[in-house]
Amino acid sequence: MPGTRRKTTAVALAAAASSIALLATACTGSNDAGATDDPKAKTTLTFWHGWSAPSEVEAIAENIKSFEAKHPNITVNVVKGITDDKLNQALRTGGSNAPDVVSSFTTDNVGRFCASKALADLKPFLDASGIDPEKTFLPQMAKYTQHDGTRCTVPLLGDAYGLYYNKDAFEEAGITAPPKTLSEFDAVVKKLTKTKGDGFERLGFMPLFVGYETTVEHYGAGFGVTYLGPDGKSNTAQDPAVKALFTWQKKLVDELGGFQKLNKFRTALGDEWGPKHPFHTGQVAMQLDGEWRGKMASDAKLPFEIGAAPFPVPDAQAADYGKGYLSGTILGIAGTSEKKNAAWELVKYLSTDTDAVVSFANAIHNVPSTVEALNSPKLSDDPLYRTFVDIAQHPKSTHAPSSVNGGAFLLTLQDSGLAHEKGAEKDLDALLRKNDEQVDKDNEQAG
Amino acid sequence: MTTAQVSSGQTPSGRLSPGPRAKRTGGARRAERTRRALRTLGFLSPWLVGFSVFFAYPLISTVYFSFMKYDGFTAPTWVGLRNWVYVLQDSPFFWPSLRNMLWLVLVMVTCRVVFGLGIGLLITKVKAGAGLFRTLFYLPYLAPPVAATMAFVFLLNPGTGPVNTILGALGLPEPDWFSSASWSKPSLTLLALWCIGDLMVIFMASLLDVPKEQYEAAELDGAGPWQRFRYVTLPNISPIVLFAVITGVIATMQYYTEPLVAAKVASGVIGGSGQTFEPGYPDKSTLTVPHVIYNLGFQRFDTGAACVVAIVLFVLAMIFTGFLMRRRSGFMAAED
Numbered sequence: 001m002p003g004t005r006r007k008t009t010a011v012a013l014a015a016a017a018s019s020i021a022l023l024a025t026a027c028t029g030s031n032d033a034g035a036t037d038d039p040k041a042k043t044t045l046t047f048w049h050g051w052s053a054p055s056e057v058e059a060i061a062e063n064i065k066s067f068e069a070k071h072p073n074i075t076v077n078v079v080k081g082i083t084d085d086k087l088n089q090a091l092r093t094g095g096s097n098a099p100d101v102v103s104s105f106t107t108d109n110v111g112r113f114c115a116s117k118a119l120a121d122l123k124p125f126l127d128a129s130g131i132d133p134e135k136t137f138l139p140q141m142a143k144y145t146q147h148d149g150t151r152c153t154v155p156l157l158g159d160a161y162g163l164y165y166n167k168d169a170f171e172e173a174g175i176t177a178p179p180k181t182l183s184e185f186d187a188v189v190k191k192l193t194k195t196k197g198d199g200f201e202r203l204g205f206m207p208l209f210v211g212y213e214t215t216v217e218h219y220g221a222g223f224g225v226t227y228l229g230p231d232g233k234s235n236t237a238q239d240p241a242v243k244a245l246f247t248w249q250k251k252l253v254d255e256l257g258g259f260q261k262l263n264k265f266r267t268a269l270g271d272e273w274g275p276k277h278p279f280h281t282g283q284v285a286m287q288l289d290g291e292w293r294g295k296m297a298s299d300a301k302l303p304f305e306i307g308a309a310p311f312p313v314p315d316a317q318a319a320d321y322g323k324g325y326l327s328g329t330i331l332g333i334a335g336t337s338e339k340k341n342a343a344w345e346l347v348k349y350l351s352t353d354t355d356a357v358v359s360f361a362n363a364i365h366n367v368p369s370t371v372e373a374l375n376s377p378k379l380s381d382d383p384l385y386r387t388f389v390d391i392a393q394h395p396k397s398t399h400a401p402s403s404v405n406g407g408a409f410l411l412t413l414q415d416s417g418l419a420h421e422k423g424a425e426k427d428l429d430a431l432l433r434k435n436d437e438q439v440d441k442d443n444e445q446a447g
Numbered sequence: 448m449t450t451a452q453v454s455s456g457q458t459p460s461g462r463l464s465p466g467p468r469a470k471r472t473g474g475a476r477r478a479e480r481t482r483r484a485l486r487t488l489g490f491l492s493p494w495l496v497g498f499s500v501f502f503a504y505p506l507i508s509t510v511y512f513s514f515m516k517y518d519g520f521t522a523p524t525w526v527g528l529r530n531w532v533y534v535l536q537d538s539p540f541f542w543p544s545l546r547n548m549l550w551l552v553l554v555m556v557t558c559r560v561v562f563g564l565g566i567g568l569l570i571t572k573v574k575a576g577a578g579l580f581r582t583l584f585y586l587p588y589l590a591p592p593v594a595a596t597m598a599f600v601f602l603l604n605p606g607t608g609p610v611n612t613i614l615g616a617l618g619l620p621e622p623d624w625f626s627s628a629s630w631s632k633p634s635l636t637l638l639a640l641w642c643i644g645d646l647m648v649i650f651m652a653s654l655l656d657v658p659k660e661q662y663e664a665a666e667l668d669g670a671g672p673w674q675r676f677r678y679v680t681l682p683n684i685s686p687i688v689l690f691a692v693i694t695g696v697i698a699t700m701q702y703y704t705e706p707l708v709a710a711k712v713a714s715g716v717i718g719g720s721g722q723t724f725e726p727g728y729p730d731k732s733t734l735t736v737p738h739v740i741y742n743l744g745f746q747r748f749d750t751g752a753a754c755v756v757a758i759v760l761f762v763l764a765m766i767f768t769g770f771l772m773r774r775r776s777g778f779m780a781a782e783d
Contacts, residue, residue: 088745092519116520116748199606210728211715260623267626268606272715335520408747411725412539424730441537445529446749 035120035340043342044075048090048099050329051364052081059363063356067349074342084109091118094336100343102334103156107144107327107399108407112446114147115404119332122151125344136352138392140326140399141369147402154351155369157361158328159290160391161218163311164297166192168304169202169285178309180321182248185312186255192285193256200265203278205286207252208262209417212272213289216417217400217410219245221325222313227409228401234439236413237432244314246420246428259422275300290327291388295365298384308387310394323396328369367392405446409439506761509754518748530751534759540739541756543731547632548700551735552767555636556695560688563643567650568680581651588644596708599638600625625713628732635706635733646691653687654680693771700764703741706733736760 037043047064051057057080064076079099084106090098091113102119113119126133133142133151141155165178173192179185185205192204207214220227223245229235236242253259269283270276279287280300287293288311297306310322331351333343349356357373360366362380367389373379374389391397403409416425416435425431488495513530515523534541570580587595602608603624611621624634661679670678681688710728725742727734736756744753 085745088748112748116518118520118748263626264606264623266606266715267604267623267713405747415539415725418730438537438539441533442539445533445537445752446747 035124035344037339037341039341039345040073041342042073043339044077045100045339045343045346046077046079046098047101047103047346048079048082048087049103050080050082050084050105056364059360062363063350063360066356067346070349071345074345076346088118091334091336094334098336099334100337100339101331101346103329103331105329106407107330108410110145110153110330110406111147111402111404112406113332114150114152114402115446117152117335119152120335120337120340122154122333122344122347125333125340125348126151126154129344129348131348131352136371137369138326138371138374140392140397141328144326144328144399144402145330147404153330153332154347156329156331156351157357157364157366158326158369158392159292160367160388160397161213161221161288161290161311161325161327162388162391163309164279164287164289164293165307165309166279166282166285166304167307169282170307178307179312180310181315181318182312183315186252189252189286190255195257198261199268200283202282203256203262203265203284205252205288206262206266206269206278206284207249207256207421208259208266209249209414209421210263211266212287215410216245216413218288218325219249219311220400221323221398222311222317224317224320224396224398226401227413228403232443234409234436234443236416236439237429237436242413242432243428246417246432248314249417250421253421263422279306291367291385292365294382294384294388306384308384310387310391320396322391323394323398324391326392326397326399328366403443405443408442408446412439412442509757509761512751513754513758515751517750519750520748523751526751530749530755534752534755538739538743538752540727540731540734540742541759543727544734544736544739545759547732547734548702548736548763550632551635551699551702552696554632555639556692556699558636559639559643559646559695560691562640563646563691564650564684564688566643566647567654568676570647571651571654581647584647585644588642590642592642592704593708595642596638596705597712599634599641600709600712603634603637625709625733626729628730631706631709631713631729631732635709638705638709646695649687649691650684653684657683689771689774693768696767696771697764700760700767701737702735703737706735707738709733 049060051060060080061078064078068074068076082099082102084104087099087102087104091102104113114121133145133154136142137145137155138158141158145151145153145155163178169192170176170178173188175188175191179188189204189207192202194201206212209216217225220241223241225241225245226235226239229238253262256262269278270281277296277300278284279289279293280297280302282304294306294308310324313321313323331347333340333347337343350360351357352370354370354372354376355378357368357370358376358378361368361373362378365380365385368374368376368379374393379389380386400407400410413435416431419425420428420431512523514525514527516526516529517523566584570577570584573580590598603610605611605621605623605626608624610624614621622630624630657680661683662675665675665679707726710726710733714728716728725746726738737760740753740756740760743749743756
């Protein structure tokens with residue numbers, strides 16, 4: 001059957017070539033760092049953002065409406081629900097439909113965005129507008145929006161991570177206040193946990209690294225993990241905080257019945273962004289989460305009362321109680337945009353106009369990213385929300401450092417954490433040495 | 448030697464020389480050949496353009512970029528073999544993805560061909576309700592891959608899935624399916640078997656095409672069911688079996704959606720735009736070569752390293768296909 005043979009060979013060639021073509025077609029596009037457009041000229045900007053919930057989309061639309069009222073020459077074409085994968089491709093290819101202004105929830109990618117010049121350097125724009133980012137934004141947020149001296153993003157609201165707890169479950173277990181240290185926390189977790197057969201009726205806390213927000217970096221802020229040494233090399237094997245974090249987490253996993261038992265319970269729980277989140281359903285009594293969970297919980301009209309507090313710290317760091325992990329939305333101008341001056345007007349308005357920042361923060365329950373907005377009397381006084389505003393302002397709250405390889409070093413450490421929690425790697429020192437080697441190789445390749 | 452001989456171009460030594468008449472004929476032939484070649488090229492030009500733009504250029508570019516540091520934003524710079532060394536020696540993803548590919552090619556493709564053929568055989572034997580069975584087995588193939596995968600992750604959920612509930616009730620072991628590195632690929636294989644409709648239809652058509660006289664002759668010779676299958680059915684449908692194997696191998700080498708969705712859903716990292724997800728959960732057991740290409744090229748902005756993986760995939764696809772085609776040639780020759 002020579003016909004079939006030729007056909008099959010052609011199919012094989014086409015099949016193998018398709019993956020290659022996929023790459024080659026992405027290898028176009030260029031960067032124009034210059035900004036020559038007139039910001040007062042009539043123009044249309046395209047703004048991509050990641051929010052997708054109706055209330056969030058409505059809130060950002062309100063902000064855009066206010067911006068357009070103040071800048072009648074600029075019309076903004078808003079595209080919602082954009083993920084970083086879509087963003088990456090659009091930033092590479094450019095074109096008439098590509099975004100001029102982009103936002104991303106993945107702060108870990110700032111290093112990659114700045115190093116590759118995917119996003120334009122904002123320093124000339126900030127200087128021209130007389131904005132000092134170090135004084136305008138919260139110090140940690142000002143820090144995580146730049147990489148190696150290049151500021152290619154600014155913060156647009158922030159996220160702070162803390163502990164949510166089920167007040168009814170606390171009362172039932174005779175617990176009067178949220179734990180402040182990890183030894184107190186471990187005791188509370190066990191008190192709140194109710195077993196049922198070979199599973200759980202209620203788990204005090206789900207400590208596994210996989211799923212939800214219990215990632216290494218979210219825990220890491222409490223421990224003071226540094227990730228990278230002064231020479232820029234991975235130092236997880238040298239940093240005692242990493243070992244302390246992994247040891248504590250594994251001990252809690254084991255005390256609650258081990259990885260298998262917890263993971264089986266986890267797979268039966270609802271997803272993080274749905275109404276069946278295990279904290280909403282009462283299947284877990286405490287949750288490490290961001291400030292948005294308070295709004296999601298109140299929207300879900302839970303049949304029990306909830307409270308929020310900073311996540312407990314290691315006993316030796318009790319004096320630093322109140323700190324937490326910080327993250328948030330970042331805002332930048334596409335390197336390929338030909339309307340950078342007009343785009344800057346939008347970026348400036350969204351990120352630094354106090355009324356715009358406060359109204360948006362109140363609407364979507366995120367932490368304001370500017371100092372002025374944090375002190376604004378118009379900011380919501382909801383006590384749950386205020387807990388996270390306080391965590392955001394704690395001087396020892398941190399974010400993971402930026403890296404030329406984006407958040408790859410965090411994902412590698414997360415993989416190490418997964419191997420450790422399930423007992424696949426028993427020698428923690430060797431595991432962390434291996435982790436450092438891999439991160440350094442990856443960074444060298446990306447550099 | 449006659450005048451006629453000399454005038455025809457033959458030299459006194461007996462060798463032919465191009466005389467004036469012969470020169471004219473040769474020139475006309477060359478012109479005709481050129482015209483034919485141009486005509487052929489004219490007819491072939493759409494294909495040639497397509498081949499150049501969608502195959503030759505990407506292939507050459509891929510080889511070129513495999514020696515470059517290129518992030519898609521800044522100009523590429525020469526790095527020699529650095530990308531090759533990184534992928535083949537230092538990447539934590541490449542070898543696991545290759546091992547997974549080999550497993551899936553050997554196990555999943557074999558299971559699909561055997562199961563597809565088995566179902567095809569059964570349905571062609573069924574007298575009553577054949578249409579209903581054909582529909583039942585074909586319908587899952589129409590399900591979008593993402594929906595089918597999510598349904599399977601739900602069905603095989605270790606904690607609440609109906610499959611484990613039934614297994615538990617029967618006192619049988621309850622695997623962790625997509626949450627276990629040992630069970631994730633068998634789970635994907637089960638999903639592939641559920642979506643067997645395409646192969647079943649192809650096998651059914653080929654089975655119905657086997658001449659009945661050959662079965663009758665075999666029966667007269669006293670052949671049993673197995674002998675009839677071995678000596679009548681199989682030789683008749685062998686081109687289709689090989690087609691199924693080759694297309695199955697190629698599709699498996701490009702396997703992307705199902706393992707990615709299964710890993711995302713099983714790991715719980717499914718909805719947050721701010722969450723970065725690297726495929727392969729659990730323990731890189733569902734990582735495929737296209738995942739690595741995507742991750743390197745489009746998430747890590749490392750086009751050079753991604754090109755290396757793409758070239759390896761291309762070469763492997765060629766080797767697998769070439770090997771299978773050679774086997775096919777031998778098989779068909781023996782049959783002839």
